[in-house]
Amino acid sequence: MSMWPQAVHDLRKKGASGVKHAAVLAPLRWVAGSAFAQGSWIPKVGGRPWYDRVNQWQIGKLPDKYARDKPIPQQSCTARTLELRAPGARQVTIAISKQQSRDEAAGATGKTKEARTAVPATEQEFVAQEWPFQPGERKVKMHVERPSNGINGNTGMMLVLHNWGGRYNEPHYVAWCREFADRYNVVAASVNYLQSGDGEPQVVGEKPYDHGYLQAMDCIRALYHLQKQLQKADVTFNPHRVYAMGGSGGGNVTLMANKVAPHTFACVVDICGMPGLTDGIAYGTGEYGSQLNAGYSRDPRSPAYLTKDMQRIRDPGDPEHLKLQYQANPKNKVVIVHGLDDTSCPVVHKITIFRNMVAAGFRPDGHFLTPWSVDGEAVTCTTHAVGNRDKVVERFADAYMLEQGKFALETPGPNDFERAEKVVFPTREGRYIVDYSDGPPTISFEPTNAGG
Numbered sequence: 001m002s003m004w005p006q007a008v009h010d011l012r013k014k015g016a017s018g019v020k021h022a023a024v025l026a027p028l029r030w031v032a033g034s035a036f037a038q039g040s041w042i043p044k045v046g047g048r049p050w051y052d053r054v055n056q057w058q059i060g061k062l063p064d065k066y067a068r069d070k071p072i073p074q075q076s077c078t079a080r081t082l083e084l085r086a087p088g089a090r091q092v093t094i095a096i097s098k099q100q101s102r103d104e105a106a107g108a109t110g111k112t113k114e115a116r117t118a119v120p121a122t123e124q125e126f127v128a129q130e131w132p133f134q135p136g137e138r139k140v141k142m143h144v145e146r147p148s149n150g151i152n153g154n155t156g157m158m159l160v161l162h163n164w165g166g167r168y169n170e171p172h173y174v175a176w177c178r179e180f181a182d183r184y185n186v187v188a189a190s191v192n193y194l195q196s197g198d199g200e201p202q203v204v205g206e207k208p209y210d211h212g213y214l215q216a217m218d219c220i221r222a223l224y225h226l227q228k229q230l231q232k233a234d235v236t237f238n239p240h241r242v243y244a245m246g247g248s249g250g251g252n253v254t255l256m257a258n259k260v261a262p263h264t265f266a267c268v269v270d271i272c273g274m275p276g277l278t279d280g281i282a283y284g285t286g287e288y289g290s291q292l293n294a295g296y297s298r299d300p301r302s303p304a305y306l307t308k309d310m311q312r313i314r315d316p317g318d319p320e321h322l323k324l325q326y327q328a329n330p331k332n333k334v335v336i337v338h339g340l341d342d343t344s345c346p347v348v349h350k351i352t353i354f355r356n357m358v359a360a361g362f363r364p365d366g367h368f369l370t371p372w373s374v375d376g377e378a379v380t381c382t383t384h385a386v387g388n389r390d391k392v393v394e395r396f397a398d399a400y401m402l403e404q405g406k407f408a409l410e411t412p413g414p415n416d417f418e419r420a421e422k423v424v425f426p427t428r429e430g431r432y433i434v435d436y437s438d439g440p441p442t443i444s445f446e447p448t449n450a451g452g
Contacts, residue, residue: 156241
């Protein structure tokens with residue numbers, strides 16, 4: 001055999017068994033030997049290259065260029081035997097498990113395993129960034145669902161976001177979290193972001209509707225806490241599989257979360273969401289028949305005065321900002337589903353956002369619904385309701401979000417929490433800074449003349 005192991009890595013145990021495994025990486029990417037009884041497991045296409053066939057072991061300290069490689073067809077093999085099926089392969093990387101897992105070596109008990117299966121907790125509350133219109137500590141609740149089969153090395157995270165004025169724990173949002181957690185193998189979270197339900201009030205001319213600014217940061221902070229909890233509990237997951245969906249106001253917050261965390265999301269789904277904070281919505285002018293009024297003022301003396309900079313950061317279709325997003329994550333996929341007869345959130349501005357995304361280099365998946373789109377199951381109308389929004393996600397985004405989807409998506413590099421850097425969006429009078437460098441992320445405005 002002319003090949004020689006290039007490197008040896010830990011193959012850390014995820015379960016309770018002490019069976020030794022071996023795996024071959026690069027250029028084969030994936031092969032594993034197993035002592036499981038013949039016929040007890042059938043290989044299938046799409047296994048991740050850094051896991052064994054029965055998903056009980058994970059290779060530690062594996063170079064990122066291998067660990068994030070694309071899936072390839074799995075190969076069967078006999079106990080403790082390595083099979084090389086790549087003609088012309090010149091070198092391999094071999095990973096062999098320790099005789100005892102980290103848990104066993106540390107004397108881990110069944111209680112420890114039970115504690116891990118309970119992470120993250122179903123009902124949670126975390127401290128959010130202060131809302132200037134109501135100073136003081138603010139807390140946000142979220143409902144979390146884990147996959148019924150448990151979290152594994154390919155489990156991602158997903159935001160499930162309610163409409164303007166909705167609440168995070170309404171029965172259908174809880175049900176959607178459960179559905180998506182299993183369907184997409186994700187930890188799904190419904191977040192009670194700023195001004196949800198009976199939370200912080202909206203008062204026209206005094207306390208305007210946030211419209212995706214701190215609301216998006218609430219959702220990003222929810223993901224931050226979920227990732228930290230999983231890491232602290234030493235639960236293996238896939239931070240490159242991060243998704244979001246939302247309808248109406250939640251669609252707007254989905255697009256804004258995708259904006260303020262440009263390295264984080266692989267795919268987001270906006271269902272009939274509000275566009276940016278247009279004049280029609282900001283001041284309630286009734287543009288295109290919409291009755292939305294976010295309650296802002298044109299009067300510079302008003303506490304609800306809307307500056308051009310505030311309006312611009314709230315635009316998920318800002319051309320300059322989209323270029324920055326594209327540089328950060330060119331494979332980011334935005335799925336837009338919007339009825340052409342929607343008068344609550346008029347489609348005209350959403351089409352502009354779609355156009356600007358394409359101009360920036362993105363390839364958004366736009367579905368502007370006409371009667372032809374109505375299937376009676378997912379899409380039942382071309383107005384604001386659209387239909388069954390959970391089924392809309394499945395119809396239009398399964399290909400991107402299913403583990404074995406035809407165009408299954410992951411982010412190519414570290415997400416914003418892993419990068420721990422500042423993301424900057426310039427505006428006319430200064431710049432907005434989303435800071436991931438020191439704990440929970442925050443957003444702030446820095447005027448051009450700051451500091452004199």
